[in-house]
Amino acid sequence: MTIPPSPRRRRLRTAVRATLAAGVALTLAACSSGSDGTGGGEGDDADHGEISVQLSWIKNAEFIGEYYADDRGYFEEAGFSSVNLVAGPSTGIAELVSGQAFVALSDAVSAGTAIANEDAPVKIIGTTFQKNPFTILSLTDGGDIATADDLVGKRIGVQDSNTALFSALLSANGISPDDVTVVPVQYDASVLTNGEVDGYVAYLTNESIIVEAEGFAVTNLPFADNGLPFVAETFTVTDESIAEDRDKLKDFLVAEIRGWTDALADPAGAVQLSLENYGADLGLDEATEIASAEAQNTLLVVSEETAANGLFTISEELQAQTLESLAGAGLELEAADLFDMSLLAEVYEENPELLDYEG
Amino acid sequence: MSAPTATVPGPDGPTTHDLALLRRRVRREATRDVLRTIGRGLLTFALTVVVVLALWWGVLLVFDVSPYVAKSPADVWDHLVVSPDAAAHRAAVTAPLGITLYHSFVGFCTGLLVALAGAVSFRLWKGAENALMPVAMLLRSVPLIAMAPVIIMIVGRDVAAVAVIGGIVVLFPALVTIAAGLSSASQQMTDVVHVYGGSPWHALRMVALPASLPAFFAAVRISVPGAITGALLAEWLATGDGIGSAINQAIPQVQFSFIWSSVVLVTAVSLVLYNVVQIVENVVLVRTGMRTTTDR
Numbered sequence: 001m002t003i004p005p006s007p008r009r010r011r012l013r014t015a016v017r018a019t020l021a022a023g024v025a026l027t028l029a030a031c032s033s034g035s036d037g038t039g040g041g042e043g044d045d046a047d048h049g050e051i052s053v054q055l056s057w058i059k060n061a062e063f064i065g066e067y068y069a070d071d072r073g074y075f076e077e078a079g080f081s082s083v084n085l086v087a088g089p090s091t092g093i094a095e096l097v098s099g100q101a102f103v104a105l106s107d108a109v110s111a112g113t114a115i116a117n118e119d120a121p122v123k124i125i126g127t128t129f130q131k132n133p134f135t136i137l138s139l140t141d142g143g144d145i146a147t148a149d150d151l152v153g154k155r156i157g158v159q160d161s162n163t164a165l166f167s168a169l170l171s172a173n174g175i176s177p178d179d180v181t182v183v184p185v186q187y188d189a190s191v192l193t194n195g196e197v198d199g200y201v202a203y204l205t206n207e208s209i210i211v212e213a214e215g216f217a218v219t220n221l222p223f224a225d226n227g228l229p230f231v232a233e234t235f236t237v238t239d240e241s242i243a244e245d246r247d248k249l250k251d252f253l254v255a256e257i258r259g260w261t262d263a264l265a266d267p268a269g270a271v272q273l274s275l276e277n278y279g280a281d282l283g284l285d286e287a288t289e290i291a292s293a294e295a296q297n298t299l300l301v302v303s304e305e306t307a308a309n310g311l312f313t314i315s316e317e318l319q320a321q322t323l324e325s326l327a328g329a330g331l332e333l334e335a336a337d338l339f340d341m342s343l344l345a346e347v348y349e350e351n352p353e354l355l356d357y358e359g
Numbered sequence: 360m361s362a363p364t365a366t367v368p369g370p371d372g373p374t375t376h377d378l379a380l381l382r383r384r385v386r387r388e389a390t391r392d393v394l395r396t397i398g399r400g401l402l403t404f405a406l407t408v409v410v411v412l413a414l415w416w417g418v419l420l421v422f423d424v425s426p427y428v429a430k431s432p433a434d435v436w437d438h439l440v441v442s443p444d445a446a447a448h449r450a451a452v453t454a455p456l457g458i459t460l461y462h463s464f465v466g467f468c469t470g471l472l473v474a475l476a477g478a479v480s481f482r483l484w485k486g487a488e489n490a491l492m493p494v495a496m497l498l499r500s501v502p503l504i505a506m507a508p509v510i511i512m513i514v515g516r517d518v519a520a521v522a523v524i525g526g527i528v529v530l531f532p533a534l535v536t537i538a539a540g541l542s543s544a545s546q547q548m549t550d551v552v553h554v555y556g557g558s559p560w561h562a563l564r565m566v567a568l569p570a571s572l573p574a575f576f577a578a579v580r581i582s583v584p585g586a587i588t589g590a591l592l593a594e595w596l597a598t599g600d601g602i603g604s605a606i607n608q609a610i611p612q613v614q615f616s617f618i619w620s621s622v623v624l625v626t627a628v629s630l631v632l633y634n635v636v637q638i639v640e641n642v643v644l645v646r647t648g649m650r651t652t653t654d655r
Contacts, residue, residue: 090611091611091612093611093612093613094428094610094611094613097425097427097428097613098424098425098427098428099425110611110612113612114612114613117612117614118612118613118614118615120427120613121427160604160607160608160610160611161611162611163608163611163612164611164612182599183516183599184595184596184597184598184599184604184607196511196516
């Protein structure tokens, strides 16, 4: 591997050396450094053990803040012995309620649909993206879907994890599901360029850039401009965690804020992490990943609201917008059913220095 | 067939009356055999249902799964029958189930016909087995999920993909079973056909095919769950409708009651079809004298 050893590894090595000197068996060292979490001397009193975080998508530039938080040891300093970043595509809600994930990076409509229809015991406690970048991506020379009405009669590639989102888009625009052919697809947008589908549920800041870089003229139908402005890449957790693991969640948010602060300062460095480590086997293209990360940093992660109240904030106005999006899709929820922003507020109260992510 | 042995012809040979009695007795025995076979089939089916329900409850208890995710038989009953929205819930499951059954039928027919044609060609041309068996093995050993994109690119995402994917799942076990059945034909009987100048085709039609009936039924029986599996796979990977796709779309939306209900209904349909085939098989084999009710 070409990247320098992570702090976690360095610490592990120190721990092993120390235990060897004390004459204890190596295997014991491995065990204790696993359960011991942060090791000694970090000035950390919490021991949160190991957690899994379900990502909404494959490990590309979308999660550069998480890569920094993991690679630079912020999770470890927050008391987590290890944070397992699990690749999607997934809404993460099923993983949350079945206890496989502690936190899921989800979106407000998927979470809202699960809460409204299935009484899923989950809440959103913060969001990475102030705006959602979902779009129906099409080729200008192909499907050319520029308005919601253009969807009628088209074949649209929808990932299983985005089914609820796509239904919401159709209801919000008064289109019957019978007028559109849904084609099951995975995370590879090549179904669009090889003509299997006319449109593809994508991110403005990701596939749209990738397909354009391959030399195709693209048309976008952004969800946010077509009745569905809502927050995405939300930190979604179970009600049970909020009640029983409040400090653990707050420590997690602290590490995430630190990771994303670094990601905003150096997106190119974070993309390197994703290319060489986290998403090494995905065959990602460096130039488009960097373009993707920069677009995401300037358009989605920060806003006037975050400048005033810190990263991950969801203003009341934004909450109301999200609820209106859901109402347009026929799902009636109150803000308190979907959001619990009290943890983030406490985090910033206890760590005011985190507010200034611009450095 | 358990032929009656008690009636002894009189000294002057059997009278008309004796013959009528004998015929009636044979018919009665045959009917009783058929009824006994059906009864035994139904009993097996009931036992299977009890075992499946017990396993279901037991596994949920042992693994202590969150009740939000894991639904018990009672929850599914409530979802489909008791709850005020039960009719809507049932419709939500039966609509895709109908599509899945149609897809299963397509895959079943494709797979079984190809298997039958393959097994017959093995019998008629010695080289056919050596030429075709490796291909069948290959289709069997490459995971379908890896082949699916290629299949979709070649045949598209409509019912042809269902026929190919379902057919592949059904083909191999059916082919092996039918081929074994055809070669189990008695050599002496085949020789008789040859001695009288019959062609291999005659031998196949008059000896091997009838002799392979038990194997053919076994192939049909194991193909039923295979065809349903194939249909679910094809729906998930290619067509995007039916239960196979609905379940995968329901998971991210945490519609666990729907998921469990779908799984239960698919399993139930599969069990029922399997048992129907088994009962038909037993009846036919008993009636053709290939198996009596007592020799199994």
